[in-house]
Amino acid sequence: MGFAKGEASGYVHLLDRLRQFARGWAHPNKPTFAGVGTGQLTQVSATAATVAETWTLTCTAAAVNGGTFSVLGSVSGAQANATVGVAYANAYLSFLLTDGATDFQVGDAFTAVVQAPLAAADRWVEDRWVAGPPAELIMHGPGAGADAIYVGVTTYFDAGADYYNWKLQGFTGYQPAMAFGAQPGAILDRTPHVPLWQNAIPYWFMVSARRLLVVAKVSTVYEACYLGFLQPYATPNQYPYPLLIGGSLAFLGAEPAATSTAWRWSATPIEHRLPFEPGTQSNITSLEDQMCAVRLRNPAGAWRGFASLVSSAYIAGTLTGGNPANAPPTAANTTLRGNLIWPGCSKTTGFNVRQAMDGSPILQPIVLCSSDEAPNPDGVSLIGELEGCYALSGAGVATEDIVQIGGVDHLVVPNVFRTTRYDFFAVRLG
Amino acid sequence: MPYATGTAADVNDLATKFKDFLLANGWTVNRFDTQGSGKRLEVTRGGVYVSTRWLQNESGTSSPGPGGSNVYGVLAVPATGYSGAADWNTQAGIPLAQNAITKLGVGMPLEAGAISAYHFFADATTDRVWCVVRKTGNVYVYLGFGVTFTKYGTWTGGAWLVGTRSAGGMTQTFGYGQMGLSIETFPPGYGGVGNSWAGSPLLVRIDVDTVVGKYLGVSQSTSTSERTDRRLDSSLAGSNYGAALDNGWSAIALQARGRSTLNTGIAPVPVEISAERTDGLYSPIGRLPDVYAINISDGGFPYGSEVTVGTDTYVVFPTFALRKAA
Numbered sequence: 039m040g041f042a043k044g045e046a047s048g049y050v051h052l053l054d055r056l057r058q059f060a061r062g063w064a065h066p067n068k069p070t071f072a073g074v075g076t077g078q079l080t081q082v083s084a085t086a087a088t089v090a091e092t093w094t095l096t097c098t099a100a101a102v103n104g105g106t107f108s109v110l111g112s113v114s115g116a117q118a119n120a121t122v123g124v125a126y127a128n129a130y131l132s133f134l135l136t137d138g139a140t141d142f143q144v145g146d147a148f149t150a151v152v153q154a155p156l157a158a159a160d161r162w163v164e165d166r167w168v169a170g171p172p173a174e175l176i177m178h179g180p181g182a183g184a185d186a187i188y189v190g191v192t193t194y195f196d197a198g199a200d201y202y203n204w205k206l207q208g209f210t211g212y213q214p215a216m217a218f219g220a221q222p223g224a225i226l227d228r229t230p231h232v233p234l235w236q237n238a239i240p241y242w243f244m245v246s247a248r249r250l251l252v253v254a255k256v257s258t259v260y261e262a263c264y265l266g267f268l269q270p271y272a273t274p275n276q277y278p279y280p281l282l283i284g285g286s287l288a289f290l291g292a293e294p295a296a297t298s299t300a301w302r303w304s305a306t307p308i309e310h311r312l313p314f315e316p317g318t319q320s321n322i323t324s325l326e327d328q329m330c331a332v333r334l335r336n337p338a339g340a341w342r343g344f345a346s347l348v349s350s351a352y353i354a355g356t357l358t359g360g361n362p363a364n365a366p367p368t369a370a371n372t373t374l375r376g377n378l379i380w381p382g383c384s385k386t387t388g389f390n391v392r393q394a395m396d397g398s399p400i401l402q403p404i405v406l407c408s409s410d411e412a413p414n415p416d417g418v419s420l421i422g423e424l425e426g427c428y429a430l431s432g433a434g435v436a437t438e439d440i441v442q443i444g445g446v447d448h449l450v451v452p453n454v455f456r457t458t459r460y461d462f463f464a465v466r467l468g
Numbered sequence: 469m470p471y472a473t474g475t476a477a478d479v480n481d482l483a484t485k486f487k488d489f490l491l492a493n494g495w496t497v498n499r500f501d502t503q504g505s506g507k508r509l510e511v512t513r514g515g516v517y518v519s520t521r522w523l524q525n526e527s528g529t530s531s532p533g534p535g536g537s538n539v540y541g542v543l544a545v546p547a548t549g550y551s552g553a554a555d556w557n558t559q560a561g562i563p564l565a566q567n568a569i570t571k572l573g574v575g576m577p578l579e580a581g582a583i584s585a586y587h588f589f590a591d592a593t594t595d596r597v598w599c600v601v602r603k604t605g606n607v608y609v610y611l612g613f614g615v616t617f618t619k620y621g622t623w624t625g626g627a628w629l630v631g632t633r634s635a636g637g638m639t640q641t642f643g644y645g646q647m648g649l650s651i652e653t654f655p656p657g658y659g660g661v662g663n664s665w666a667g668s669p670l671l672v673r674i675d676v677d678t679v680v681g682k683y684l685g686v687s688q689s690t691s692t693s694e695r696t697d698r699r700l701d702s703s704l705a706g707s708n709y710g711a712a713l714d715n716g717w718s719a720i721a722l723q724a725r726g727r728s729t730l731n732t733g734i735a736p737v738p739v740e741i742s743a744e745r746t747d748g749l750y751s752p753i754g755r756l757p758d759v760y761a762i763n764i765s766d767g768g769f770p771y772g773s774e775v776t777v778g779t780d781t782y783v784v785f786p787t788f789a790l791r792k793a794a
Contacts, residue, residue, distance in 0.1 A: 380722055381717050381718070390748065390750050391715070391717060391742065391750055392747070394751050395743065398621045400752045419735070420722060420737075429717075433749055
């Protein structure tokens with residue numbers, strides 16, 4: 039498993055960075071700057087030839103609304119100079135230096151550390167890349183080696199409503215001649231979304247052979263997506279293709295109009311939640327698969343929706359009546375039904391959990407549970423866990439804290455815009 | 469011999485067989501003799517002392533106990549030592565409720581007549597022992613104790629004692645149980661339905677903030693004669709209550725779905741215990757050793773049968789499973 043932390047220059051660039059990292063290119067981290075100019079080093083991208091090294095861009099000639107920078111790689115050596123306002127590319131790196139209110143001065147310098155690429159066994163294969171916008175990315179992961187785990191992302195935007203988002207997909211194969219949404223095994227109804235924007239996006243990529251996991255910071259909120267296999271409580275023979283596509287936005291009921299600001303990262307409906315605790319309204323009578331931001335391809339090949347409900351009433355309905363074969367989704371229980379994600383489905387507004395006695399955080403796996411409820415009975419079962427994703431109490435932790443469990447770093451993230459102690463998760467870094 | 473199963477002629481015969489099992493698995497028997505028409509068994513290991521009273525058609529004993537007559541079952545208390553001059557319920561260090569008067573213990577209710585199945589489990593490495601008994605029909609009851617808890621992080625203490633019921637509530641009958649089955653509550657919930665019985669079915673020796681050197685118990689009661697100085701909570705507690713209980717990561721939904729339709733297996737769910745802190749929040753302290761919540765209520769496995777999951781072997785009962793020591 040590999041981990042990268044960086045900053046993208048918008049929603050399409052974020053996807054490009056994910057593509058580069060997942061396919062195994064060395065990865066430039068967020069640049070640092072020393073100097074007086076207020077311009078930016080943006081659109082930093084790697085190539086297949088990029089190696090782990092440190093790039094230093096130094097202003098050698100100042101100019102009004104411009105300037106010239108030398109480009110020096112600690113391994114690759116001196117490259118052609120870069121000019122402010124002009125897209126730059128050499129064999130190893132591309133970027134755009136933008137002008138700011140204060141011009142660069144001679145000696146101003148950016149430094150970008152390029153980290154080593156993913157281990158070969160974790161690298162994904164790029165099947166389609168359309169730079170866009172709208173961008174399209176289809177990749178497949180190696181899984182255990184003999185697997186081919188197909189996932190995809192396409193971008194869309196509406197300038198008027200000021201949203202710039204990802205739309206997620208999962209497939210069972212790839213056909214070059216076929217459109218994105220018509221690929222084999224695609225989700226044919228509504229798919230999960232990730233609200234983003236066209237400005238700077240700090241990000242964390244966690245890539246294994248089985249899944250792509252992205253956490254992205256948009257302004258002050260945190261978005262995430264999970265693309266790939268979950269860890270099923272079953273053997274590969276029993277459940278050969280446990281593909282999960284999870285985003286942070288789907289809508290209960292009809293989707294808003296394309297011009298609606300409800301698609302924006304700043305919208306705060308109950309459905310705007312991380313895929314670790316995807317929500318919808320409580321006290322509904324059914325969950326429609328397509329209204330969920332987490333979709334799982336079940337063993338029969340159907341895309342099921344999963345949600346966590348925040349309802350204090352369901353526990354009463356779970357075990358005090360009803361059919362033991364179907365508990366909790368029985369007729370006696372009208373508040374917690376369908377396919378669930380634990381522990382989000384069990385938390386209530388009185389959630390009183392804090393860290394362990396010695397102050398260490400307790401991480402809980404995120405477990406998918408299926409039901410026998412009509413019209414989509416899949417059998418009562420604990421299906422499996424999201425790889426490297428956990429719930430934890432927000433007591434004693436803060437956003438972007440790094441907590442160590444077993445010597446492994448985990449990033450603490452809030453549930454989009456929610457920051458009470460009920461609303462925190464951790465993702466394993468590396 | 470980490471596991472034994474068989475039948476017993478009655479409560480006293482069960483006590484004898486359990487005593488022999490404990491001896492064979494490294495526990496020291498300080499006392500085993502007849503008391504009333506039942507048995508008294510007191511054992512120790514690793515600095516932990518457990519005193520038990522096996523009731524065979526007797527009146528309920530004094531504190532801790534259920535009262536009433538014609539009682540069958542086992543009462544158990546932890547202690548800090550053993551004295552031959554003391555009775556089973558007057559040994560040193562028996563836990564007290566918050567009122568510092570009421571003794572606390574746990575109970576395992578039984579019935580008259582032969583016992584059709586018992587299952588004893590021991591783990592020599594971790595000093596734990598469990599006794600599971602088929603009480604009647606598909607009702608299984610249990611008593612467990614040990615020196616070491618499966619801890620999260622570090623804390624002082626670790627000895628534990630658990631029964632199907634609190635000692636005071638041992639003879640009460642549930643109108644309903646988990647998942648619609650008329651069975652005993654498991655894993656440890658509260659003293660009983662309606663919150664009318666004293667004590668706790670689970671006691672853990674743990675230092676919590678300023679409360680040190682004591683056993684703390686799972687209890688929903690606010691009565692100082694029923695709760696401990698700080699309360700514990702179970703991730704599976706609350707199954708008989710309408711209100712949501714939020715003092716742990718509730719795993720009731722997991723237990724309800726704790727089987728796999730993919731491979732017709734079980735999906736064992738750990739039982740987490742949390743402790744009340746000074747700020748009113750609860751710290752998860754660890755997992756109840758060796759026992760897991762499951763859902764095999766609609767078949768697939770005969771109760772008492774063995775199921776292998778990965779490298780672990782479990783003996784399964786209606787709503788719980790005991791993992792056999794490797």
